[in-house]
Amino acid sequence: MIELLPSPGVWAACLIAVVVGTAVQRLAGQGFGMVAAPMLALLAPDYLPGTVLLVGLCVGAGSFLSDRSAVVLRDLPPGFAGRALGAGIAAWIAARVVGTAALPLVTGLLVWLAVGLTLLGLRLPLTGPTLFAAGTVAGVMGTLTGIGAPPMAIVYSDVEARRSAATQNVFFAFGMAVSITALLVAGVIGLRHLAFAAVLAPAVPVTLWAVRPFAARVAKRSIRPWALGLAGTAAGVLIVRSLI
Numbered sequence: 211m212i213e214l215l216p217s218p219g220v221w222a223a224c225l226i227a228v229v230v231g232t233a234v235q236r237l238a239g240q241g242f243g244m245v246a247a248p249m250l251a252l253l254a255p256d257y258l259p260g261t262v263l264l265v266g267l268c269v270g271a272g273s274f275l276s277d278r279s280a281v282v283l284r285d286l287p288p289g290f291a292g293r294a295l296g297a298g299i300a301a302w303i304a305a306r307v308v309g310t311a312a313l314p315l316v317t318g319l320l321v322w323l324a325v326g327l328t329l330l331g332l333r334l335p336l337t338g339p340t341l342f343a344a345g346t347v348a349g350v351m352g353t354l355t356g357i358g359a360p361p362m363a364i365v366y367s368d369v370e371a372r373r374s375a376a377t378q379n380v381f382f383a384f385g386m387a388v389s390i391t392a393l394l395v396a397g398v399i400g401l402r403h404l405a406f407a408a409v410l411a412p413a414v415p416v417t418l419w420a421v422r423p424f425a426a427r428v429a430k431r432s433i434r435p436w437a438l439g440l441a442g443t444a445a446g447v448l449i450v451r452s453l454i
Contacts, residue, residue, distance in 0.1 A: 214405050216254045221409065223253050228265055228410050232417040234437045236273045237425060240359030240378055241437045242266055244324050247356045248444035251317045252451070258313060259304070260403030261410070262356030263390050268414040270383030273375075276418060277425070280376035285341060286384075289362065292342040293385045296349015301392035304354055308398040315452035317355045321445035324351065325438050327360040333367050340365050345381070353389035358382065 215221065227249035234241030247262050254261070274281070307313050334340045344361040352358025362381050366374040393399045 214402050215409065216257070216406065220253050221406075224250055224406075225410055225413055227253075228413050229417050230437075230440070232269050232272075232414050233421045235269050235379070235382070236276065236418055236421050238375060238437070240363050240382070241441075242269045242382070243352065243355060243357035243359060244321060244441035245437055247317055248321045248441060248448050251314045251448050252444060254406070255314050256309075257403055257406045258317065259308070259354060259356055260390075260393060260399040261406045263353075263386050263393070264399075264403060264407035265410050265414065266356050267383060267386035267390060268411050269418075270379055270386050272414055272418045273379040274383050276422065277372065277376040277379070280372045281380050282373055282377055285336070285377055286380060288338040288341040289345040289381050290384055292345025292347075293349040293352075293358070293381065294388050296346040296351075297353045297385070297388045297392040298349075299346075300350045300353030300389070301396040301398075303350075304393055304398050305396040307354075311452065314448050318445040318448035318452060320351050320355045320357055321441055322449070324357045324360040325442045325445070327364065328438060331367070332364045334365050336365055336369060345385075348381070348385060349388070352385045353392055356386075356389075358385050358389075 216224070224246075227246045231242040231245035234245055243262065243266060246265070247258070250262055251258055307316060334344070341362075344365045347361040348358035351361070359378060359382060362378050363374075366378055369377075390399065
């Protein structure tokens with residue numbers, strides 16, 4: 211029988227992952243899922259992906275509200291449409307893998323994919339079709355694991371940093387909301403996900419407030435190696451543990 215909440219030690223470790231992921235998300239416009247998802251998959255796999263998505267919604271909304279003046283509204287419709295399509299596809303997949311041994315392996319592999327996409331430094335022009343395509347891929351990845359930022363980051367790689375981070379935070383928040391809705395319809399978010407998210411979520415506004423003074427001074431390139439290293443290592447451990 212799955213407990214409504216994990217042990218205090220597991221909760222504390224997951225709380226640290228949420229704090230680190232929230233700080234990275236606020237400062238760089240991406241990173242919460244890549245940090246939090248593999249850690250929760252290692253420590254509390256029975257609470258995926260619902261808990262990451264529920265807390266991620268708080269992270270994205272809070273990050274967006276902290277810098278909403280930099281959002282470019284014309285970018286949003288095609289990205290939103292793609293994200294909704296991807297979430298629907300992923301919900302169908304999730305209904306078949308959530309609660310099975312396949313989910314931690316899928317999470318680890320998607321984290322490695324996300325890290326790889328980030329390291330490759332791919333670039334795409336910022337257009338309606340590329341936003342729709344990136345949104346669709348992000349919708350699939352984000353709904354299954356909470357990691358939907360890398361496809362959007364490719365499109366925004368050459369965009370001014372403040373606009374890039376703020377607009378990606380909008381996509382992140384919208385994506386979490388759409389993914390949660392899709393998984394609720396698919397019946398794979400339950401009371402335990404809501405309960406665990408409720409005890410982790412208070413760390414989000416505290417972290418957003420704490421890192422606010424650094425937002426204008428910290429370059430996202432300076433924190434990216436640390437976030438990618440942590441995510442890649444956790445994903446590697448998760449994959450090995452899933453295969454043995």
